[in-house]
Amino acid sequence: MSKIKLGRGLEALMSPLTANKNNESGQRVEYIKIDKIKPNRHQPREVFNAEKLQELAESIKENGLIEPIVVVKSVVPGEYELIAGERRLRASKLAGLEEIKAIVQDGASDKDKLDLALIENIQRENLNPIEEAKAYKKYAQEYKYTQEQIAKIVKKSRAVIANTMRLLNLPENIQNMIVEGKISSGHGRMLASITDENKLQELVNQILNEGLTVRDIEEKVSVEKEKSLKEVTIKQQDIEISNLIDELQRIFGTKVSISGNGKKGKISFNYSNLSDLERISNILKK
Numbered sequence: 001m002s003k004i005k006l007g008r009g010l011e012a013l014m015s016p017l018t019a020n021k022n023n024e025s026g027q028r029v030e031y032i033k034i035d036k037i038k039p040n041r042h043q044p045r046e047v048f049n050a051e052k053l054q055e056l057a058e059s060i061k062e063n064g065l066i067e068p069i070v071v072v073k074s075v076v077p078g079e080y081e082l083i084a085g086e087r088r089l090r091a092s093k094l095a096g097l098e099e100i101k102a103i104v105q106d107g108a109s110d111k112d113k114l115d116l117a118l119i120e121n122i123q124r125e126n127l128n129p130i131e132e133a134k135a136y137k138k139y140a141q142e143y144k145y146t147q148e149q150i151a152k153i154v155k156k157s158r159a160v161i162a163n164t165m166r167l168l169n170l171p172e173n174i175q176n177m178i179v180e181g182k183i184s185s186g187h188g189r190m191l192a193s194i195t196d197e198n199k200l201q202e203l204v205n206q207i208l209n210e211g212l213t214v215r216d217i218e219e220k221v222s223v224e225k226e227k228s229l230k231e232v233t234i235k236q237q238d239i240e241i242s243n244l245i246d247e248l249q250r251i252f253g254t255k256v257s258i259s260g261n262g263k264k265g266k267i268s269f270n271y272s273n274l275s276d277l278e279r280i281s282n283i284l285k286k
Contacts, residue, residue, distance in 0.1 A: 029068060031099045032080060034092060037071060040082045047128055047179060048090060056087060057094035065092060068101040080104070111143055129185035130175050133167045140165075166192040174204060183207050186214035190221050199224060252280055 069085030082089060083105065092100045127135065139145040139153075147165075151158045167178065167188045174191065177183045183191075187207055194200040203220060206212050212220075241258050248256040248267070255270040271277040 028104050030102060030104050032071065032102045032104075034089065034098060034100050036078060037069075037080045037082055037089060037100070037102075038074060040084075040086060047131065048087065053087065053091050053094060056091035060088075060091055060095040060097070065097075065101055068103050070103045070105060072105045128179050129164060129167055129188065130179050133164045136161055136165050137168060163189050171197075171200070174200070177204070184214065187217055190214060190217040193221055194224065196224075252283055254280065 065088060067085075067088070069088050070083040071080040072083055073079075074081045080102070085102075089100065136147075136150050139150050140147070145153075147158045147161045151161050154161075164185070167175065167185060169192045170178075170188055174183070174188065178185055178188050183204065191200060191203060194203065203212075203217060207217065245256050245258055252269060254272075254276065257268045257270075259265050259268075269280050271280055
């Protein structure tokens with residue numbers, strides 16, 4: 001597999017910049033009117049904690065914005081699109097700022113914008129698990145990235161990426177519980193392997209009402225898997241025995257019954273008279 005490289009735009013965005021001076025990457029620092037900045041269309045974060053935003057707004061009021069946001073010029077003259085720093089932008093609005101300090105990047109691809117928004121969110125304040133899973137899914141679907149490639153970008157293991165993406169297999173109501181913190185992502189990863197909707201909801205209720213731990217759910221899921229495997233095995237055996245009964249009845253021309261299981265049991269033949277019994281006996285002898 002070839003080494004994953006950041007796009008040229010992303011490399012430039014992550015490079016150091018001397019304030020108020022142009023540099024070779026096409027960056028510069030400006031003060032921009034907040035109402036001229038549009039949100040990042042590729043922002044993976046869907047939920048912003050109001051209390052933490054207010055805390056950041058109070059800090060900005062007292063100390064100013066220490067680190068600038070990053071924007072790119074919009075196709076609309078005089079307007080900009082946010083690339084990184086949405087929490088800082090929102091908090092600055094709450095703080096009553098009309099202008100904000102921003103690094104202006106001359107160009108960045110859609111993929112660069114997604115890369116930087118995702119990396120910034122992971123490094124600064126974790127996305128909730130569902131937002132993170134959706135961001136990984138977007139990488140996989142839109143940019144055809146493998147889980148290994150995504151893992152290299154966000155500096156996590158492939159197993160972590162796979163387990164996080166599995167959360168999207170859960171019903172939406174359970175995903176929402178993870179977003180709201182009612183159940184943990186660890187619970188979610190265990191629940192994602194349950195295909196029976198009734199059993200899934202039963203386990204969720206036990207987590208909410210009985211405080212079951214991830215370990216508790218893991219043990220219950222293991223028991224369910226073992227039970228399901230036995231049921232599948234028994235069902236398969238039943239099908240095979242049924243097929244065998246049909247075949248014996250065709251050969252002997254009479255009703256045949258089989259009792260027992262795949263290991264031991266008995267076969268019974270019905271006969272209507274002595275002549276019929278002799279006929280069946282002769283077939284058995286052959």
